[in-house]
Amino acid sequence: MGVLIHPNKSDLVQAAQTGDRVAFAELLRPDYTSAYRLAYALLQDAGEAEDAVQDAAFAAWRRIGSLRDTGKVRAWFLAIVANQCRSVKRSRRWSVTKNDPPELAAPVTDLAASIDLRRALRRIGHDERLVLVLRYYLDMPFEEIAATIGATPKAARHRVERAIQKLRPIMRVREAMD
Amino acid sequence: MDDRTLFNRFHEAFDIQPRPGSYDRMRIALTAPSVVLKRRPGFRLRFTKMGFRVAAALAVAVLVIVALVAFLALHRSMTGYVPANNGQGILKPYQMVTARGHFAQFMAQSNHCYYFTDTACPAATERFNAALQSWLDELSSTKAPPEFTKVDAMLRAHLAQSVVDGNITVAAQKAGNAPLFEAAAAAHLDVRPFSDAISAAIAGARPTSAGDYRSNVTDQLDLFNSCTPCGRYAGRDQLDCAGPKIDKCVIDVVSVDAQIYNFETALVLKAPPSSLAAKDAALQTDLINADSAALAMIRAGLAGDISAFNSARASLQISISAVQLDAAAVQS
Numbered sequence: 001m002g003v004l005i006h007p008n009k010s011d012l013v014q015a016a017q018t019g020d021r022v023a024f025a026e027l028l029r030p031d032y033t034s035a036y037r038l039a040y041a042l043l044q045d046a047g048e049a050e051d052a053v054q055d056a057a058f059a060a061w062r063r064i065g066s067l068r069d070t071g072k073v074r075a076w077f078l079a080i081v082a083n084q085c086r087s088v089k090r091s092r093r094w095s096v097t098k099n100d101p102p103e104l105a106a107p108v109t110d111l112a113a114s115i116d117l118r119r120a121l122r123r124i125g126h127d128e129r130l131v132l133v134l135r136y137y138l139d140m141p142f143e144e145i146a147a148t149i150g151a152t153p154k155a156a157r158h159r160v161e162r163a164i165q166k167l168r169p170i171m172r173v174r175e176a177m178d
Numbered sequence: 179m180d181d182r183t184l185f186n187r188f189h190e191a192f193d194i195q196p197r198p199g200s201y202d203r204m205r206i207a208l209t210a211p212s213v214v215l216k217r218r219p220g221f222r223l224r225f226t227k228m229g230f231r232v233a234a235a236l237a238v239a240v241l242v243i244v245a246l247v248a249f250l251a252l253h254r255s256m257t258g259y260v261p262a263n264n265g266q267g268i269l270k271p272y273q274m275v276t277a278r279g280h281f282a283q284f285m286a287q288s289n290h291c292y293y294f295t296d297t298a299c300p301a302a303t304e305r306f307n308a309a310l311q312s313w314l315d316e317l318s319s320t321k322a323p324p325e326f327t328k329v330d331a332m333l334r335a336h337l338a339q340s341v342v343d344g345n346i347t348v349a350a351q352k353a354g355n356a357p358l359f360e361a362a363a364a365a366h367l368d369v370r371p372f373s374d375a376i377s378a379a380i381a382g383a384r385p386t387s388a389g390d391y392r393s394n395v396t397d398q399l400d401l402f403n404s405c406t407p408c409g410r411y412a413g414r415d416q417l418d419c420a421g422p423k424i425d426k427c428v429i430d431v432v433s434v435d436a437q438i439y440n441f442e443t444a445l446v447l448k449a450p451p452s453s454l455a456a457k458d459a460a461l462q463t464d465l466i467n468a469d470s471a472a473l474a475m476i477r478a479g480l481a482g483d484i485s486a487f488n489s490a491r492a493s494l495q496i497s498i499s500a501v502q503l504d505a506a507a508v509q510s
Contacts, residue, residue: 032204033201037194040192047292050204054204061208136185139185164184
C-alpha cells in the first residue's frame with residue numbers, strides 16, 4: 001500500500017496551498033497538542049477546546065494561501081486558535097454562567113492554587129490571558145509569542161508583564177479571602 | 179509570585195492532553211469530502227423573562243410547523259415507497275437512522291467519559307447504551323431496504339460493539355485502569371462520528387455517473403492510503419502491541435476503522451450506475467469485511483488478547499488488499 005510521504009514542512013505547506021487537505025492535516029499534526037492546550041487554558045472546557053481547535057483548523061484551511069513563512073506555522077495556527085477562542089468567549093456573553101470545569105480533569109498537586117489561578121484568569125481580558133498562557137503554559141519564548149500575537153518581541157514582553165500585574169492583585173485578594 | 183511559581187501554577191492548573199483520537203477526528207473532519215463540521219451539542223442561551231416568553235412562543239410555533247412538515251413528508255414517503263415486507267416495519271429504522279433530530283437527541287446525552295476522572299461516566303454510559311440498544315432492537319425487528327443491506331450490517335455491528343465498549347469503559351474506570359479506560363472510551367465514543375457519517379450517507383444517498391463514482395473511489399482510497407496508522411496496521415509493518423502497549427494500539431485501530439467506515443459511507447452516499455453495480459458490491463463486501471476485522475482487533479485488544487488481535491489483523495490485511503484490488507477493478 002502506498003503511503004503518502006511529505007518530507008518536510010515547506011512541502012506540506014506547498015501541497016496544502018494547492019488543495020491537498022491530507023497534507024494540510026499533516027501540517028497541523030505536530031502543533032495539535034499545543035493548540036488544544038491553548039484552547040483549553042483560554043476556555044477552561046475540554047469539549048469546547050476540541051471544537052475550537054477544529055473550527056480553527058477549518059479557518060486555517062481557508063486562509064492557507066496567506067501563509068508565507070513556513071517556519072512560523074505554529075505561531076500562525078495558534079493565532080487562529082486564539083481568535084477562535086475569543087469568538088467562543090464572545091458567544092458566551094449570551095450564555096448562562098458557566099460552571100467551573102471538573103477540577104480533576106488534570107492531575108493537580110495544589111488544587112486550591114489551581115482553582116485560584118483559573119478563576120483569576122477568567123477575570124482578566126482575552127489578550128492578557130492569551131499572552132500569559134503562551135508564556136507560562138506553552139513555555140513560549142517572547143519571539144514566538146510576538147509572532148503569534150502580531151507584535152514585536154519587546155511589545156510581547158511588555159504585554160506579559162502588564163498581564164502579570166493585573167493577575168497578581170486578583171490572586172492576592174483571593175488568597176487573602178481563602 | 180516569581181516567574182518560576184507562575185510556570186508551575188499554570189502547568190498544575192491546566193496540564194492536560196487531548197483525549198485519545200482527538201487529532202484524528204479533526205483530520206477526518208478536514209479530509210472527508212462529505213463531512214460538514216459538526217459541533218458538540220450545547221444549549222446555553224440566556225434569556226430575560228420576557229425574552230424567554232417570546233422565545234418559548236416562537237419555539238412552540240416552530241415545533242408546530244416542523245411537526246406539520248414532518249407529517250406531510252412522512253406521509254408522502256410512506257405512500258411513495260414499495261415495501262419488501264408487506265409494508266410492515268421496513269422503513270422505520272431507516273427513518274430513524276436518517277432522522278437527525280432523533281439522533282441528535284440521544285447524542286446530546288453522550289458528552290461523557292472524556293476523562294478517566296469523569297464521575298458521570300457510568301450513569302451517562304448506561305443511558306447512552308440504552309439508546310444504542312433500543313436502536314439495535316428496532317433494526318433487528320425489521321429488514322433493510324436492498325440498497326442499504328451491506329451498510330446495515332456495518333451499522334448493527336458498530337452499535338453492538340459500542341455497547342460492549344461502553345461497558346468496558348465503565349469497568350476499567352471502576353478498576354482504576356486508566357489506559358484501558360482511554361482505549362475503551364475511544365472505541366465506545368467513536369460510534370458518534372460513525373453514526374453521523376452513516377446517517378448522512380443514508381439520508382443523502384443518490385445515484386451518480388460512472389465518472390463521479392470512479393472519482394469518489396479514487397478519493398477515498400487516497401484518503402485511506404495517506405492515513406498513517408492505516409498504512410501501519412493494514413500494511414506489513416511489524417507492530418509492537420504486546421503487553422500494556424495494546425491499549426494504544428486499540429486507539430490506532432479505532433482511527434483505521436474510521437477511514438474504513440468513511441470509505442463505505444462515501445460509497446453509500448454516491449451510488450454507482452448499474453454498469454458498476456457488481457464492482458461496487460464487491461468493494462462494499464470487502465470494506466465490510468475490513469470493518470469487521472478492525473472491530474475484532476478492537477475487541478481482542480480491549481480483552482488484552484494479543485494472539486486474537488494479531489489474527490484479526492491478518493484478516494484486516496487480507497480485506498484491505500481485496501479493497502485495493504476492487505478499487506483498481508472499478509477504474510478498469
